Amino acid sequence: MAQPTYALIRFQEVGAAKVQTGLLVGDRVLALGEDINTLIRHWDTTEGQLDALAASVDGLTGLAVSDVEVLAPVEPVQVLQAGANYRKHVIDLAAAHRGPGEDEAEVRAKTAAMMDARAGEGTPYFFIGLPTAIASATDDLVLPAYSNSHDWELELAAVIGKEAFRVSPEEALEHVFGYTMVNDITTREYVFRKDMPEIGTDWYRAKNAPGFLPTGPLLLPAKFFGNPQDVQVTLKLNGKAMQDESTHDMIFGVAKLVSEASQIIPLRPGDLVLTGSPAGNGAHWGRLLKDGDVMEGTITGLGTQLIHCKDEEPTESGQQ
Incomplete structure (x- = not known):
């Protein structure tokens, strides 16, 4: 008999305050004693x-x-996020931001060659996210009133199973417990500091507002997930597919990402390693999130996220 597939969730019974860990088999949930x-x-x-x-x-x-x-489904102490990790995404961005008079085909070819060289010889680009930004796969996303440039970035996330410190790529997947799905929401106008351009990116302001990391609904053990470099990442906005890409397009695969992240800090059980966003973000389409939008996110085997967006309400004083 084939081994039954199950996933792990965190849940509350209706009307109860207690948070429980659950074993999800089909449409049935069994409460487990451990966090x-x-x-x-x-x-x-x-x-x-x-x-x-x-x-x-x-x-x-x-x-x-x-x-x-x-x-x-997770409560990480550390959230490691990979940037610019999908080949097509980076090429599209380079083409969109090419200088006056630059030929698009030439820019694409040059960027593709750079990404291929980076995959062979370079290292991933990481930044730190905050666990306080994590929300569920169905929580409403409140769009902060300080900007109109909030964007989506659906990503595969690896969940660390046992401490990983300076592990090799060959060892790295042995330290991955399983996988979940994260939508890494970004306020585009806050990514670069206009007042201090020499300091570069400001990921703290751009990515860590409440609810900016919708996560789950499932945590799927690695033994049921299969090859993390062969799953489809799809985000639909109001029913229209905006992101629809295979993880095969990653510049650095999950094993390389976990290994490189572990070279600097020890990764602990429950920590998240986000693997980057495929092509098709709002900045690419020229269409960012607004009140009333509905995002439907799916990654093969990891269930469905359904996020309703709503504008932040004014305070009683009228200040946003």
């Missing part, structure tokens, strides 16, 4: 127990997933 990071940390002993538990599930076991509130 998510403890479960990940002790996977060597809990895996077999959950395999057996999943095999025993029937249509009457536990709770119906429709009867619980599904939360973000």
